[in-house]
Amino acid sequence: MRDFNGQLENEAATLHIGRLLAAATLEGLQAPDGSATVIHLHGELGAGKTTLARGILRGYGYEGPVKSPTYTLVEPYELDRRRIYHFDLYRLADPGEVEFLGTEDYFAGGNLCIVEWARRGGERIPSADLEIELWGEGAGRSIACTAHTGAGIEMVTEIVKKLRAGVDV
Incomplete structure (x- = not known):
């Protein structure tokens, strides 16, 4: 299944979808070439991008604070099962600024990269x-x-299957 559209009635529903995404990526999902799994999050300020990222991290068992990395540009999470990098490129003035982040290391090695405002990074993301x-x-x-x-x-496919089955993660 290539597309999914739905309604999220509240913050709890957004966190739930994030946990379902985590479950989908936990089940052996790795790129065959060893590159990172990349999720781009789009939406206006306050749309729920960071809440969704928090749900993904909660699904991986991370219980600490999850804040938008608006000022740091990237927040690393070293978890038992996987390295997760949460990017927020909102403050980039130019896509060329991505080079200073050392993204080659982040987008490799089977990591999971969650990128808010990915379009601001242009082709460098x-x-x-x-x-x-x-x-x-x-x-x-x-x-x-x-x-x-x-x-x-x-x-x-995993998200839709679990939603239809009423799975609570």
């Missing part, structure tokens, strides 16, 4: 396995997921 768009006002949100690779298709 690897293409997404999965792109997620969030939008809406108030407590509710809409979500649209689009897979671009086999890994992305596996993620979308």
